Amino acid sequence: xxxxxxxxxxxxxxxxxxxxxxxxxxxxxxxxxxxxxxxxxxxxxxxxxxxxxxxxxxxxxxxxxxxxxxxxxxxxxxxxxxxxxxxxxxxxxxxxxxxxxxxxxxxxxxxxxxxxxxxxxxxxxxxxxxxxxxxxxxxxxxxxxxxxxxxxxxxxxxxxxxxxxxxxxxxxxxxxxxxxxxxxxxxxxxxxxxxxxxxxxxxxxxxxxxxxxxxxxxxxxxxxxxxxxxxxxxxxxxxxxxxxxxxxxxxxxxxxxxxxxxxxxxxxxxxxxxxxxxxxxxxxxxxxxxxxxxxxxxxxxxxxxxxxxxxxxxxxxxxxxxxxxxxxxxxxxxxxxxxxxxxxxxxxxxxxxxxxxxxxxxxxxxxxxxxxxxxxxxxxxxxxxxxxxxxxxxxxxxxxxxxxxxxxxxxxxxx
Numbered sequence: 001x002x003x004x005x006x007x008x009x010x011x012x013x014x015x016x017x018x019x020x021x022x023x024x025x026x027x028x029x030x031x032x033x034x035x036x037x038x039x040x041x042x043x044x045x046x047x048x049x050x051x052x053x054x055x056x057x058x059x060x061x062x063x064x065x066x067x068x069x070x071x072x073x074x075x076x077x078x079x080x081x082x083x084x085x086x087x088x089x090x091x092x093x094x095x096x097x098x099x100x101x102x103x104x105x106x107x108x109x110x111x112x113x114x115x116x117x118x119x120x121x122x123x124x125x126x127x128x129x130x131x132x133x134x135x136x137x138x139x140x141x142x143x144x145x146x147x148x149x150x151x152x153x154x155x156x157x158x159x160x161x162x163x164x165x166x167x168x169x170x171x172x173x174x175x176x177x178x179x180x181x182x183x184x185x186x187x188x189x190x191x192x193x194x195x196x197x198x199x200x201x202x203x204x205x206x207x208x209x210x211x212x213x214x215x216x217x218x219x220x221x222x223x224x225x226x227x228x229x230x231x232x233x234x235x236x237x238x239x240x241x242x243x244x245x246x247x248x249x250x251x252x253x254x255x256x257x258x259x260x261x262x263x264x265x266x267x268x269x270x271x272x273x274x275x276x277x278x279x280x281x282x283x284x285x286x287x288x289x290x291x292x293x294x295x296x297x298x299x300x301x302x303x304x305x306x307x308x309x310x311x312x313x314x315x316x317x318x319x320x321x322x323x324x325x326x327x328x329x330x331x332x333x334x335x336x337x338x339x340x341x342x343x344x345x346x347x348x349x350x351x352x353x354x355x356x357x358x359x360x361x362x363x364x365x366x367x368x369x370x371x372x373x374x375x376x377x378x379x380x381x382x383x384x385x386x387x388x389x390x391x392x393x394x395x396x397x398x399x400x401x402x403x404x405x406x407x408x409x410x411x412x413x414x415x
Contacts, residue, residue: 017093062099075118142202146195150179155207155259162263184218207238207259219246238262366390378403
């Protein structure tokens with residue numbers, strides 16, 4: 001119902017805003033097709049704010065969605081996705097803004113295709129086909145490189161030219177297959193298996209130039225992914241350009257951003273390796289020379305020491321010291337022997353002085369009677385008795401003619 005207003009009776013802003021809100025509410029929920037242009041997730045807010053843009057005209061409208069519903073979308077909603085939204089228009093009178101409150105969001109066209117690929121990726125990842133521990137390292141210098149690509153393609157030229165420019169002796173074994181269309185996946189599988197059966201092929205490159213998402217769909221085929229997973233030979237995926245990411249990139253052992261990059265990854269650069277070898281040799285020479293100089297310096301330091309400069313100097317000083325000690329020992333022993341000899345002579349002289357034989361040698365004699373008793377007094381023998389006189393060199397048989405007592409010696413009394 002139209003509002004009746006005039007210059008003299010204008011309607012207030014709130015009335016106009018509420019009227020607009022009422023008119024918009026009558027529209028009810030509608031299905032809207034567009035493209036997600038912007039996604040704004042504010043921390044701590046239960047609502048996600050998006051911008052829905054028309055795919056033809058330069059027109060956009062704000063779109064809101066509950067965070068729980070947005071987070072549950074599989075695959076996740078990204079900017080640029082084409083969608084069909086079941087939403088209810090809402091006019092916020094306080095700010096005078098119009099927005100759509102989303103109740104359901106469905107991807108269409110490319111968005112639906114990407115959603116299918118995402119579900120397939122999640123299924124294969126859950127089976128472990130993309131596990132990092134399954135990735136095999138590329139050989140350092142493969143004898144033969146297998147290449148799966150389209151005949152006379154730019155991808156083939158990029159791989160072959162870059163590989164041979166880096167390592168001229170490399171041998172490229174090419175297996176041609178369709179890189180686009182409904183037969184592409186089956187032909188690529190057959191080419192991979194044929195190269196994998198050749199033991200001299202040490203790495204296989206799958207190369208294709210860039211293209212639309214629909215053109216790269218064969219390289220996300222489930223059969224191709226499982227076939228690559230079964231191969232014994234390492235696989236390098238070089239599909240499209242850097243932004244392209246088919247599922248083959250996830251199951252391959254190495255992903256190359258472009259076919260040119262793949263040619264650089266499979267073989268080393270001969271000039272770079274020669275430079276590395278030359279640097280390593282120079283480094284080894286430098287380290288060896290430094291080690292020899294250090295050891296020579298240490299040896300010179302040892303040889304400059306007096307004991308090594310003239311080894312006889314230490315022996316000479318020790319010889320002089322030994323000679324002095326020997327002479328001192330001899331003198332000490334000689335002195336000890338001399339003193340011992342003197343002591344022996346003194347003891348011998350004393351012993352001789354106390355010996356009865358020495359007394360006899362001085363002219364004394366020992367008289368014994370016939371019974372062997374020593375005669376000590378003149379009164380002990382009678383005249384005419386025979387005695388034995390012990391002198392220094394033997395015995396004498398003597399007879400007593402008379403006994404003359406010594407008058408100067410008083411007689412000993414019994415009392």
